[in-house]
Amino acid sequence: MTARVYRWMPLLFLAPSLILLGLFVFYPTVNAAWTSLTNWNGISPSSDFTGLRNYLDLFTDGDFLRSLRNTCLYVVLTLPTSLVLAIGAALLIQRGSAGSTVLRLAFTVPFVVSIPVVSVVWVWILDPNFGILNYGLHLVGLGRQDWLGNPSTSMLGIAIPSVWRQFGYFMLIVLAGIKGIDPSYHEAAALDGASYWRRLRRITLPLLGPQLFFCLVLGVIDSFQVFSQVDLMTGGGPLNSTNVVVYELYKQGFSYFHVGYACAMAVVLMLVLGALTYVQQRWVGSKVFYQ
Amino acid sequence: MKSTVVLRTVSNVLKVFLALVVVFPILWMIVTALKPSTEVVTWPPTFLPRHWHWGNLAEVERAGPFLRWYFNSVLIAAITVAGNLVFGVPAAFAFARLKFRGRNLLFLVVLGSLMIPGEVLLIPLFVFLNKLGWVDTYQALTVPFLANGFVIFLLRQFFETIPRELEEAAVIDGCGLLRIMWHVVVPLSRPALAVSAFFVFIGSWNSYLYPLIVTRSESMRTVTVGLSLFKSESGTNWPLLMSAATLIALPAMIAFLLIERHLKDTMALSGVRG
Numbered sequence: 058m059t060a061r062v063y064r065w066m067p068l069l070f071l072a073p074s075l076i077l078l079g080l081f082v083f084y085p086t087v088n089a090a091w092t093s094l095t096n097w098n099g100i101s102p103s104s105d106f107t108g109l110r111n112y113l114d115l116f117t118d119g120d121f122l123r124s125l126r127n128t129c130l131y132v133v134l135t136l137p138t139s140l141v142l143a144i145g146a147a148l149l150i151q152r153g154s155a156g157s158t159v160l161r162l163a164f165t166v167p168f169v170v171s172i173p174v175v176s177v178v179w180v181w182i183l184d185p186n187f188g189i190l191n192y193g194l195h196l197v198g199l200g201r202q203d204w205l206g207n208p209s210t211s212m213l214g215i216a217i218p219s220v221w222r223q224f225g226y227f228m229l230i231v232l233a234g235i236k237g238i239d240p241s242y243h244e245a246a247a248l249d250g251a252s253y254w255r256r257l258r259r260i261t262l263p264l265l266g267p268q269l270f271f272c273l274v275l276g277v278i279d280s281f282q283v284f285s286q287v288d289l290m291t292g293g294g295p296l297n298s299t300n301v302v303v304y305e306l307y308k309q310g311f312s313y314f315h316v317g318y319a320c321a322m323a324v325v326l327m328l329v330l331g332a333l334t335y336v337q338q339r340w341v342g343s344k345v346f347y348q
Numbered sequence: 349m350k351s352t353v354v355l356r357t358v359s360n361v362l363k364v365f366l367a368l369v370v371v372f373p374i375l376w377m378i379v380t381a382l383k384p385s386t387e388v389v390t391w392p393p394t395f396l397p398r399h400w401h402w403g404n405l406a407e408v409e410r411a412g413p414f415l416r417w418y419f420n421s422v423l424i425a426a427i428t429v430a431g432n433l434v435f436g437v438p439a440a441f442a443f444a445r446l447k448f449r450g451r452n453l454l455f456l457v458v459l460g461s462l463m464i465p466g467e468v469l470l471i472p473l474f475v476f477l478n479k480l481g482w483v484d485t486y487q488a489l490t491v492p493f494l495a496n497g498f499v500i501f502l503l504r505q506f507f508e509t510i511p512r513e514l515e516e517a518a519v520i521d522g523c524g525l526l527r528i529m530w531h532v533v534v535p536l537s538r539p540a541l542a543v544s545a546f547f548v549f550i551g552s553w554n555s556y557l558y559p560l561i562v563t564r565s566e567s568m569r570t571v572t573v574g575l576s577l578f579k580s581e582s583g584t585n586w587p588l589l590m591s592a593a594t595l596i597a598l599p600a601m602i603a604f605l606l607i608e609r610h611l612k613d614t615m616a617l618s619g620v621r622g
Binding site for chain 1: 360471495589
């Protein structure tokens with residue numbers, strides 16, 4: 058027995074959300090796709106239809122290609138480290154002692170500190186003259202580094218705070234996965250004399266496939282949208298070494314007023330993320346173990 | 349027996365030490381905020397301030413309209429959270445409980461909205477808001493975020509775990525649909541509602557690029573955008589900047605500590621099964 062449902066009810070319940078999503082998500086998306094086919098500068102009332110010209114230009118634009126490479130570098134520097142730290146942290150705290158609770162809170166609290174705050178705090182930590190990190194290096198006998206001012210370490214300087222902020226969130230996801238593993242697998246393996254490491258490699262990690270896969274997708278999507286750290290820590294420099302895709306998009310759209318061109322970048326970004334998610338679903342997704 | 353107690357103590361001490369290492373940047377932010385500006389340029393650096401300089405926290409307001417920015421951020425976060433619950437609960441309820449034509453398709457549309465990165469929307473959304481005359485207003489900072497596919501998804505997942513028998517009992521007692529939603533489903537969903545509110549709050553409180561673009565006047569800035577203006581205006585007065593950073597970080601950290609125990613359960617629910 059269910060309550061009487063009038064025809065207008067679902068519509069009424071859904072309308073506000075659907076209207077909002079339509080106006081502020083789907084309409085702008087379609088609009089971006091359309092604008093990307095024009096040379097609109099954001100100000101003038103008219104613009105010319107240029108077809109795929111903007112897209113073709115992207116592939117010969119050194120700055121854009123550089124930003125794409127930088128973004129990939131950022132992914133490589135952050136994601137594997139975050140995942141390994143997340144697994145390690147989850148294994149460390151899976152048994153709930155008092156120390157574990159403290160540790161769990163400590164690992165996850167960086168995630169709620171906003172990126173602008175994280176950025177300025179790490180600029181201070183990485184400061185070449187009075188930064189605490191250089192002091193630490195000095196104590197162990199290593200030289201000072203101008204982390205953010207040197208093109209060969211600047212991306213690392215941006216990646217470290219991101220890992221610091223990100224791994225605790227991944228850890229929560231991994232932890233949920235560990236809790237979901239049937240303890241009888243471990244008991245049976247232990248009875249057969251399997252060591253902790255062997256059980257970790259043969260039982261825990263394979264069964265965590267879906268969670269790690271989820272973190273991977275989430276991490277790639279997040280990484281391709283990185284902006285605030287770059288804006289606040291380096292401004293894309295030095296020598297374009299930290300200029301990432303969204304930062305380049307922001308400059309093209311809001312500083313140079315190449316609005317059509319920036320929209321083409323946005324559409325490419327969307328397609329890349331869509332494709333990555335799809336590939337991960339197909340390739341990684343089919344190889345992980347599902348319960 | 350004794351050795352296991354010792355081992356456990358050692359392991360707990362090590363864990364607390366590790367916890368301190370991880371939260372060190374947060375601690376460093378707070379202690380820097382409380383140092384006089386002369387003390388941060390000493391070598392070797394001091395960890396705890398030699399002179400506790402609480403005045404920095406008040407001085408933040410003199411360096412820029414920090415209170416106004418703070419008020420803006422609080423207001424925007426509050427409106428966004430309220431809107432997401434008011435619009436998200438009925439939508440999620442409809443997806444979880446009502447049968448109607450096109451339900452699966454519409455749900456896919458809602459999920460599809462999650463696949464579109466915010467950066468794609470940046471320029472057309474700005475142009476659209478400009479046409480509406482909303483640039484540099486509170487409407488621009490709140491209205492586009494009053495509905496969120498993730499919240500609808502999360503709440504639907506939770507509503508589906510509520511036993512239908514409870515609702516059937518309510519129907520027998522003569523409850524209508526609205527009353528079932530309000531008096532049966534909502535009270536049972538407090539953890540999921542809290543977690544949704546938390547995610548919306550964090551997202552709103554932390555957003556940077558969007559308010560940077562849709563606000564122009566100093567009085568409409570949010571606290572995160574203000575932080576970047578701060579940096580250029582006051583040069584590198586680190587204690588002052590860290591004071592502002594501390595004041596921004598605190599509400600989110602407190603909200604997190606309040607919600608933490610619900611977070612894990614709801615996350616397992618949001619379909620992290622792959």
